[in-house]
Amino acid sequence: MAFHLESYLEHAGPLSLEGIDFDRARHWPLDEDMLRALAYFTDVEGHTIMWVRDLLNTGIRHDPRVTTFISCWAYQELFHSRAIDKFLRAYGAPTGEERLHEVRSNIRVLKERFEAVGSWLIGIHPGVQKATYYSWGAAAEYTTLTGYALLARRTNNPVLREVLLRIGKDERKHFAFYFNEAKEALKHSELVRQCTYWLLDWLWTPVGSGIKPQAEVDFLTRYLADTDGGRGREALLDIDRTIARLPGLHRFAKMRKVMEGLGLLDQRPAS
Numbered sequence: 001m002a003f004h005l006e007s008y009l010e011h012a013g014p015l016s017l018e019g020i021d022f023d024r025a026r027h028w029p030l031d032e033d034m035l036r037a038l039a040y041f042t043d044v045e046g047h048t049i050m051w052v053r054d055l056l057n058t059g060i061r062h063d064p065r066v067t068t069f070i071s072c073w074a075y076q077e078l079f080h081s082r083a084i085d086k087f088l089r090a091y092g093a094p095t096g097e098e099r100l101h102e103v104r105s106n107i108r109v110l111k112e113r114f115e116a117v118g119s120w121l122i123g124i125h126p127g128v129q130k131a132t133y134y135s136w137g138a139a140a141e142y143t144t145l146t147g148y149a150l151l152a153r154r155t156n157n158p159v160l161r162e163v164l165l166r167i168g169k170d171e172r173k174h175f176a177f178y179f180n181e182a183k184e185a186l187k188h189s190e191l192v193r194q195c196t197y198w199l200l201d202w203l204w205t206p207v208g209s210g211i212k213p214q215a216e217v218d219f220l221t222r223y224l225a226d227t228d229g230g231r232g233r234e235a236l237l238d239i240d241r242t243i244a245r246l247p248g249l250h251r252f253a254k255m256r257k258v259m260e261g262l263g264l265l266d267q268r269p270a271s
Ligand SMILES: [Fe+2]
Pocket: 045, 076, 077, 080, 144, 167, 171
């Protein structure tokens, strides 16, 4: 089904938090791991603008459909960070705003350069550029919406759960845009399909890599995988299965590789 950009634009406002009683946030205690996971999400959401900066260094900036979408998309992502921060403030935990300097200084310059080279390479061929950008975005958004769904499943704090579920609805729309555009961009050329697969296989990393230290990326992957006694693994593998539905990307298996690297697929979920 095609993505209706005009309809998205008409409704793409800041996340509505109407009706959520943040005064009740403290009534259901969260453990340290959940607070650590929330810190990850708010930091990554708050740095979407860094990703936009790299995008605008490519020929992507000449496509008005893309620049229109990313203008609203980056705006919505910022409000996701603010929504989690609002919950954390109400709960009495440190927010992303308080960690801004620390997070910025953690951004790995070498990795940024590496990604900038990737952006430049992608920029050489406009078809590869578009297809890679859209496929990358689809994988990132699907990972994010999966992450929010797993966190919502893990917590017994109804205030937090409602915030996470509302953010997840936005992420699903973002995913729909990227996935549909990727399908279209990959349709016409075997060269584009092969290059896109190769670039994703080479460069794609889970959302937050490069912004958060590797130890935090590994922590979050384990934490999400362990949801429901280990059944989160299937949800994470579903990211691969979803992206593999795109033309030419049937071998996409980056989440499987990440989880294998952490030894997570050797452990059977508890029954
Ligand atoms: Fe988001």
